[in-house]
Amino acid sequence: MADVNRGNRPLSPHMSVYRPQLTSITSILTRITGNALLLGALMFVWWFLAASTSERAFATADWVMTSVIGDIIMLFSLLGLWYHLLAGVRHLIWDSGHMLDVETAEKLGWGILAGSVVMTLLTLIIV
Numbered sequence: 001m002a003d004v005n006r007g008n009r010p011l012s013p014h015m016s017v018y019r020p021q022l023t024s025i026t027s028i029l030t031r032i033t034g035n036a037l038l039l040g041a042l043m044f045v046w047w048f049l050a051a052s053t054s055e056r057a058f059a060t061a062d063w064v065m066t067s068v069i070g071d072i073i074m075l076f077s078l079l080g081l082w083y084h085l086l087a088g089v090r091h092l093i094w095d096s097g098h099m100l101d102v103e104t105a106e107k108l109g110w111g112i113l114a115g116s117v118v119m120t121l122l123t124l125i126i127v
Contacts, residue, residue: 023109030083037077040081043065043070047062082119
């Protein structure tokens with residue numbers, strides 16, 4: 001039978017006690033960016049489908065893609081793409097058994113955050 005005495009057990013980790021670490025935040029951001037990249041990908045698929053369908057459909061899709069909202073979505077998709085790529089490289093490094101100590105893992109986290117912003121800006125300048 002299930003434990004009916006659930007009210008007496010402590011909550012762990014409680015939000016007032018637990019301090020999120022940079023590695024946990026970057027791990028959560030990796031999952032969020034992976035899912036958020038779907039929005040940009042769906043916009044590209046819609047744009048390509050509209051281009052193959054009709055002139056009117058393409059005009060609508062192209063208007064959305066080149067609007068301010070479309071530009072913002074594509075900018076954050078680019079940022080998310082670079083972040084997700086760099087976080088994946090970090091996980092490959094960790095999977096090989098390197099840089100697992102807390103100090104180095106935190107440096108990698110800051111490197112991913114800074115690197116994704118720098119790579120996004122470089123991509124915008126070059127392209």
